[in-house]
Amino acid sequence: METKTTIPNWKDKILFTPGPLTTSRTVKQSLLRDLGSRDYEFIYMVADIRQRLLEAGGVADGGYEAIIMQGSGTFSLESVISSTIPPEGKLLVIINGAYGQRIAQIAKVYGIEVIPLIYPENRTPDLAEIESALKADQAITSVAVIHCETTTGIINPIKEIGEIVKRFGKDYFVDAMSSFGGVPFNLAECGIDYMVSSANKCVEGIPGFGIILAKRDTLLKTEGYARTFSLDLLAQLLRFDKDGQFRFTPPTHSLLAYHQALIELELEGGVEGRAARYRANYETLIAGMRAIGFKEYIEPEDQGFIITSFPYPDHPNFDFEEFYRALNERDYVIYPGKVSDADCFRIGSIGRILPADMHALLAAIRETLGEMEVEL
Ligand SMILES: Cc1ncc(COP(=O)(O)O)c(C=O)c1O
Known part of the structure; x- marks a missing residue:
């Protein structure tokens, strides 16, 4: 595996993962x-x-x-x-x-x-x-x-x-x-x-x-x-x-x-207050991903607002490794899938992130798909 020296005080990447998460300063x-x-x-x-x-x-x-x-x-x-x-x-x-x-x-x-x-x-x-x-x-x-x-x-x-x-x-x-x-x-x-x-x-x-x-x-x-x-x-x-x-x-x-x-x-208003922010993150994510052409793996009525799995798009140019790296280079860390019988990736809505971070991630996803010439 390619290794890179970590530069001290390098800008933190934003983690759209299920944890460890982005934490406050x-x-x-x-x-x-x-x-x-x-x-x-x-x-x-x-x-x-x-x-x-x-x-x-x-x-x-x-x-x-x-x-x-x-x-x-x-x-x-x-x-x-x-x-x-x-x-x-x-x-x-x-x-x-x-x-x-x-x-x-x-x-x-x-x-x-x-x-x-x-x-x-x-x-x-x-x-x-x-x-x-x-x-x-x-x-x-x-x-x-x-x-x-x-x-x-x-x-x-x-x-x-x-x-x-x-x-x-x-x-x-x-x-x-x-x-x-x-x-x-x-x-x-x-x-x-x-x-x-x-x-x-x-x-x-x-x-x-x-x-x-x-x-x-x-x-x-x-x-x-x-x-x-x-x-x-x-x-x-x-x-x-x-x-x-x-x-x-x-x-x-x-x-x-x-x-x-x-x-x-x-x-933040206890668990209720935090839930409201996470839900807003999730809703921003889902609206944006659907607009791009992705669909969720879980039916909306069973899907929580913590983390969402998206099946890989059915397009010959889509390659998850390339997609992941391109987002990572823009400082956005998403998460590989874990579903046993379907190729998916996951995006978390939790941690110290806001709907604005979701909008930024969505813009990066659109840009990356454009570079990969994946049209959905
Ligand atoms: C539902 C659930 N159980 C267990 C674990 C395992 O936790 P850990 O990796 O901290 O041991 C995780 C980790 O994400 C989890 O989401």
Whole structure:
């Protein structure tokens, strides 16, 4: 692969990706200091972060805990799976994309029995089938689903699924990696026991850790379930309870940035305010892409405003590598596709970007297609 020396202070490219995302200058600046991980100032900041996370999930009035886990988002998924499912537990995983598949893969590594309920990547799950699966197998203890399946950008109906899961008295686990902080939902209203997201998604922080919002009562019942030492979720909650500290070295600088990012989330009007900007970004993108001649992979009623997949145009001159590089050279970073049976690319509407950035991207796309002599 061709390598290029990175020039210090080079202008940042704009990331139209599902994360890491474009972040504000103030978020980046806030980490330019050192904090002791056992120092009271850091401990107070972590407590404030945890409180703000509960507010973003609509559950600040009790019953839930925010737990921070080092590593990327997948480490937090692994934490929930490896430390909250009972030894003889069975996990029903609702799958309509690569991230649903990943949950099943993680569970299998720990020898947890998985019942997969698989749907095409452009379809939301069938609620009646979820109900039948739970009826058919009483041994299922937990149900997992992805909120925004970032593979395509489809939004799964977590509230309706939660209503069924709770009727059957099972634990409900939602991977809201790419939606939490940008798409409003209330964890208690959805019946969620465990929700996972990560620092570098819609809260607009930088990478370094994942977050788990957990129903306290449910988590306290998992004593002895952990098949992991470092990702033991209950152990980390009990340590926060005891002295507000992490069990192991925390990513102090990422947490400084995240604290600032949460303050900026509040200043933007909370999750609702952020959702309004992301929706405006998405609407600008879709209108412009349709005008060029692209169409979305997901039907509009199932498509979220987080990330959108576009099938490659059916034109002999279109080459994704060339398209990607031409946009990159104009400082716009889009994202390759992940759909298993269709050639697509993706454009994210999240991060510190505005409709004006979308207009600029659309102009660059039109120019690039002109250069490639692709007429749609
Ligand atoms: C829905 C979903 N789950 C899991 C992940 C994995 O997160 P990470 O790459 O931070 O481990 C992602 C990443 O984009 C995601 O969108």
